[in-house]
Amino acid sequence: MRRGVFWQLLLFTLIAGVISVGMALYPAWLPATASEQADRIGHVFWFTTIICAGIFAVVAAVLVYSLLKFRAPRGDNFETDGKPIHGHTGLEIAWTAVPFALVTAIAIFSAIVLGKNDKVGDNPLRIDVTAQQFAWSFKYPQHQNLAATVLRLPVDRTVRFHFAALDVLHSFWVPEFSQKQDTVPGIDTYLTVTPNKTGKFPIVCTELCGLGHAVMRSTVIVMGQRAWQQWVSRAGQATSGGGASAGKAVFTEQGCASCHTFKPAGATGTVGPDLDKLPEFAQAAGQPLEQFVRESIVDPDAHVEKGFPPNVMPKTYKTLPDEQLDALVGFLTEGAS
Amino acid sequence: MTHTAPAHEAHHAPASPPPRGLRRLTAAGWIRAAWMSVLFWALGAGLVCLLRWIAGWHPIWDWEVLAIVAFMVTLPIGFLAGIGAFDYWVYYALGYPTRPEDHSGHGARSWRDYLRVNTDHKVIGVQYLCTVFFFFVIGGLLAMLVRAELAQPGLQVTDAQGYNGLFTVHATLMIFLFVIPAFAGLANYVVPLMLGAPDMAFPRLNALSFWLLPIGGLMFVTAFFVPGGGPSSGWTCYAPLCEHNTFGNAFFNMGVQWAGASSIMTALNFLVTIITMRAPGMTFWRMPLLVWANFTTSLLVVLATPFIAASQFFVMFDRMMGMDFFNIYEGGYVLGYQHIFWFYSHPAVYIMMLPGFGIISEVISVMARKPIFGYRLMALSLLAILVLGFSVWAHHMFVSGMAPYLRVPMMITTLLIAVPTGIKIFSWLATLWEGRIHFTTPMLWALGFVSMFVIGGLSGVYLGAVPIDIHTSDTYFIVAHIHYVLFGGAFFTIMAGVYYWFPKMTGRMYDERLGRLHFWTTFVAFNATFFPMHLIGTQGMPRRVSDYAPEFADWNLFISISSFVLGASILIFFYNIIHSWRYGPLAPGNPWNALTLEWQVSSPPPVFNFDEIPQVVGNPYEYGVPGARHALLNGARQHELEEVPR
Numbered sequence: 001m002r003r004g005v006f007w008q009l010l011l012f013t014l015i016a017g018v019i020s021v022g023m024a025l026y027p028a029w030l031p032a033t034a035s036e037q038a039d040r041i042g043h044v045f046w047f048t049t050i051i052c053a054g055i056f057a058v059v060a061a062v063l064v065y066s067l068l069k070f071r072a073p074r075g076d077n078f079e080t081d082g083k084p085i086h087g088h089t090g091l092e093i094a095w096t097a098v099p100f101a102l103v104t105a106i107a108i109f110s111a112i113v114l115g116k117n118d119k120v121g122d123n124p125l126r127i128d129v130t131a132q133q134f135a136w137s138f139k140y141p142q143h144q145n146l147a148a149t150v151l152r153l154p155v156d157r158t159v160r161f162h163f164a165a166l167d168v169l170h171s172f173w174v175p176e177f178s179q180k181q182d183t184v185p186g187i188d189t190y191l192t193v194t195p196n197k198t199g200k201f202p203i204v205c206t207e208l209c210g211l212g213h214a215v216m217r218s219t220v221i222v223m224g225q226r227a228w229q230q231w232v233s234r235a236g237q238a239t240s241g242g243g244a245s246a247g248k249a250v251f252t253e254q255g256c257a258s259c260h261t262f263k264p265a266g267a268t269g270t271v272g273p274d275l276d277k278l279p280e281f282a283q284a285a286g287q288p289l290e291q292f293v294r295e296s297i298v299d300p301d302a303h304v305e306k307g308f309p310p311n312v313m314p315k316t317y318k319t320l321p322d323e324q325l326d327a328l329v330g331f332l333t334e335g336a337s
Numbered sequence: 338m339t340h341t342a343p344a345h346e347a348h349h350a351p352a353s354p355p356p357r358g359l360r361r362l363t364a365a366g367w368i369r370a371a372w373m374s375v376l377f378w379a380l381g382a383g384l385v386c387l388l389r390w391i392a393g394w395h396p397i398w399d400w401e402v403l404a405i406v407a408f409m410v411t412l413p414i415g416f417l418a419g420i421g422a423f424d425y426w427v428y429y430a431l432g433y434p435t436r437p438e439d440h441s442g443h444g445a446r447s448w449r450d451y452l453r454v455n456t457d458h459k460v461i462g463v464q465y466l467c468t469v470f471f472f473f474v475i476g477g478l479l480a481m482l483v484r485a486e487l488a489q490p491g492l493q494v495t496d497a498q499g500y501n502g503l504f505t506v507h508a509t510l511m512i513f514l515f516v517i518p519a520f521a522g523l524a525n526y527v528v529p530l531m532l533g534a535p536d537m538a539f540p541r542l543n544a545l546s547f548w549l550l551p552i553g554g555l556m557f558v559t560a561f562f563v564p565g566g567g568p569s570s571g572w573t574c575y576a577p578l579c580e581h582n583t584f585g586n587a588f589f590n591m592g593v594q595w596a597g598a599s600s601i602m603t604a605l606n607f608l609v610t611i612i613t614m615r616a617p618g619m620t621f622w623r624m625p626l627l628v629w630a631n632f633t634t635s636l637l638v639v640l641a642t643p644f645i646a647a648s649q650f651f652v653m654f655d656r657m658m659g660m661d662f663f664n665i666y667e668g669g670y671v672l673g674y675q676h677i678f679w680f681y682s683h684p685a686v687y688i689m690m691l692p693g694f695g696i697i698s699e700v701i702s703v704m705a706r707k708p709i710f711g712y713r714l715m716a717l718s719l720l721a722i723l724v725l726g727f728s729v730w731a732h733h734m735f736v737s738g739m740a741p742y743l744r745v746p747m748m749i750t751t752l753l754i755a756v757p758t759g760i761k762i763f764s765w766l767a768t769l770w771e772g773r774i775h776f777t778t779p780m781l782w783a784l785g786f787v788s789m790f791v792i793g794g795l796s797g798v799y800l801g802a803v804p805i806d807i808h809t810s811d812t813y814f815i816v817a818h819i820h821y822v823l824f825g826g827a828f829f830t831i832m833a834g835v836y837y838w839f840p841k842m843t844g845r846m847y848d849e850r851l852g853r854l855h856f857w858t859t860f861v862a863f864n865a866t867f868f869p870m871h872l873i874g875t876q877g878m879p880r881r882v883s884d885y886a887p888e889f890a891d892w893n894l895f896i897s898i899s900s901f902v903l904g905a906s907i908l909i910f911f912y913n914i915i916h917s918w919r920y921g922p923l924a925p926g927n928p929w930n931a932l933t934l935e936w937q938v939s940s941p942p943p944v945f946n947f948d949e950i951p952q953v954v955g956n957p958y959e960y961g962v963p964g965a966r967h968a969l970l971n972g973a974r975q976h977e978l979e980e981v982p983r
Contacts, residue, residue, distance in 0.1 A: 031876055066769040070771060081961035082706045083772075085770070086708050086711075092760070100753075103798065106798065107752050168577050186671055207575075207811060309583075
């Protein structure tokens with residue numbers, strides 16, 4: 001290759017490299033990380049980005065250079081041909097071997113990070129996550145089976161999630177944690193996260209799970225260790241006891257709010273019917289309110305309101321303990337009338 | 338180098354006179370197709386009702402079972418029988434006289450010949466292309482509706498069910514009714530010509546495989562109007578959601594069977610044609626790379642497609658017959674679906690890419706006036722992709738909950754595919770080097786493809802690395818990646834192919850200025866639409882949602898506006914193609930001065946392609962080599978034959 005060509009190509013590569021590095025640096029590609037795993041995933045991301053930006057720069061430079069330098073002369077109607085180069089063994093070996101080495105490096109780095117990210121440690125906080133259409137619920141088996149629909153985690157402690165899905169596939173993702181795991185009916189799945197920043201982050205379902213997929217959201221709040229301890233002990237006391245407060249707790253715990261609107265609980269979901277209108281629905285069905293509410297919970301397709309498809313509400317609520325079911329029915333009946 | 342229709346053709350034309358009177362009802366064609374469709378529907382419906390009555394199942398008239406058996410199985414068979422797809426075989430099987438040398442179904446004398454069962458590979462190629470662009474328009478309009486819904490957070494255009502249906506049918510049509518069959522159509526036209534063959538190995542099977550295709554397509558489209566809503570589980574149709582979902586999903590299950598059967602038959606046909614019908618002297622190492630690409634693609638299709646057929650049957654059996662493949666309460670295994678599905682659908686990614694690689698090799702070599710750089714390594718890298726392509730399916734399942742030990746091996750094979758793919762990219766670049774590049778419309782699409790496919794390939798490297806995939810899986814990053822490889826990749830190559838062979842297929846030249854305008858508007862709007870999706874994906878927007886967090890609103894509005902420009906740009910293409918097909922200037926036999934065989938005959942080629950089978954004497958891309966020839970045709974060969982003592 002002539003020397004001038006080499007320097008020109010190098011210049012083109014540098015320009016393309018600067019542009020791609022700029023593209024990589026200017027927008028915030030990854031959300032502000034909030035877990036150790038996310039930090040490590042970020043490292044793989046940037047390692048890969050450097051390699052890819054380099055390859056892109058070389059390809060772009062050669063392409064643009066060729067397009068500028070090797071245009072056919074005007075008026076040439078496919079009569080003249082280019083230089084008959086059939087190949088170059090050295091080059092062909094090079095562009096087989098170099099990408100091979102680069103992807104191997106990415107693979108090794110990824111495997112190391114994967115191993116570290118799956119490490120659970122000695123004293124993980126276990127959290128049982130139940131996913132169903134279209135709600136998340138969380139239990140803390142090491143803390144009297146405390147149940148919640150908003151996930152609260154202590155900072156700087158490794159959390160081991162155990163996932164169960166009641167109906168279809170769902171997927172648990174907190175963008176700031178980077179870690180993601182599908183929940184699969186019939187199979188136990190796990191995920192390890194070590195939050196390292198306090199704050200409030202969204203929990204997003206990323207596996208298409210039906211009509212309410214877009215609204216199957218919850219929140220994770222990462223708290224200071226002491227604040228979290230206080231919350232655990234206070235929340236532990238609230239679940240017991242009867243009356244409206246217990247009913248409201250069941251309502252929140254079971255994730256009713258993600259699909260239904262219900263003022264007394266501050267719920268604003270729109271996937272299912274508006275529960276503030278329960279008395280009207282009961283009247284239309286010609287049933288006493290309480291009976292109607294109970295039946296609609298244990299057998300959701302017994303009465304399907306106009307404008308809503310059947311087979312959307314989970315049929316799993318019939319397994320609620322009687323005590324909780326009574327509390328829930330009481331809360332709904334009182335709150336709506 | 339233009340030839341008139343050879344004498345051979347005259348022996349077989351014209352076809353027998355059009356039937357009169359009652360014969361019109363029984364002769365193969367649309368009238369017979371109409372009444373046989375009704376008859377076979379009634380047979381299917383009667384059989385269902387009879388069996389349910391005998392078994393004492395109520396209601397006897399169960400419309401879901403009827404829809405599957407009568408509408409989606411027996412009616413299409415009746416239609417195919419009526420239109421004449423089985424006539425020869427039925428005559429043969431029943432012992433009626435057949436005419437093995439009957440070429441009445443060959444060639445097209447008017448546009449009506451495109452609407453009947455035709456056994457000419459060139460007619461079938463055009464039938465394929467017209468059909469796929471019809472479904473492309475529907476799929477494209479669905480995409481416009483998707484983007485209209487996503488222009489703002491919240492629900493404006495449709496509801497959740499409607500939205501899920503939109504993206505499901507959009508993807509299904511684009512994959513099964515556009516990209517895969519568009520390549521089948523182009524290859525149908527070009528491969529026999531490139532091989533120096535008069536037709537495909539099995540012309541009647543070829544006709545049948547075309548007619549299966551619109552049946553699958555119509556099922557996907559009609560699924561929208563099914564009471565309760567269309568298919569809404571995504572094109573991946575994951576169990577168990579698709580089993581519980583609206584009945585429209587059954588249309589997806591069955592549509593895939595018809596489209597899949599079409600692709601398997603075509604692939605078998607290509608394999609036999611390429612192996613047995615190469616002209617004398619056309620060794621494997623002298624085949625154009627497009628033929629190599631279709632050879633490897635056909636192997637992929639034949640080996641992989643039965644897996645998606647199985648996965649969809651499992652889902653349908655679960656739904657209709659109460660079987661328990663994916664029912665966990667009876668020992669079903671949910672992840673089994675994904676393993677079987679992706680064992681097809683990952684190779685399908687290469688089914689949608691390798692023929693495009695072939696097209697690009699043809700276009701770049703001809704338009705840069707250079708031999709393909711590293712021809713043998715180019716062919717070998719296709720084979721490497723074929724082999725590796727079967728060992729990477731579980732990279733779609735890194736977060737699925739499959740056995741964790743599978744992740745690292747699948748990551749390694751996935752990343753290794755970057756090596757043969759890289760070889761192809763670098764070799765195309767080297768082919769441009771010191772060439773004489775003509776910026777014609779097909780070349781613009783080819784160069785656009787190379788640049789866009791590099792981006793799609795590199796985002797694929799990100800996704801191959803398990804930790805990054807865990808973060809980006811099921812986000813808009815995936816949507817961006819798939820559109821860079823299937824739109825910037827496959828679609829751009831289809832466009833390159835359509836423009837490149839348009840003069841050959843229609844005998845007319847397209848409008849070069851409109852072609853360039855089409856390319857540049859598409860290229861800019863495409864990047865404006867899909868590049869920002871990488872960003873909102875890594876930042877946290879999941880895919881397949883009708884509603885999203887307000888922080889993504891600005892980018893989504895920008896993406897939606899760009900996508901409408903992208904949608905509008907295709908109008909330039911349709912105007913150019915339709916107008917040029919009717920009024921364009923006549924095309925010479927070889928407008929690009931190319932060496933491969935399809936350009937050595939008239940445009941369009943005679944019914945049986947070559948007056949006599951050409952003699953291949955050299956490689957297909959010897960541009961710039963003094964005195965090099967790919968093949969000797971007619972005159973030249975005649976001359977040689979005369980010198981041979983008899």
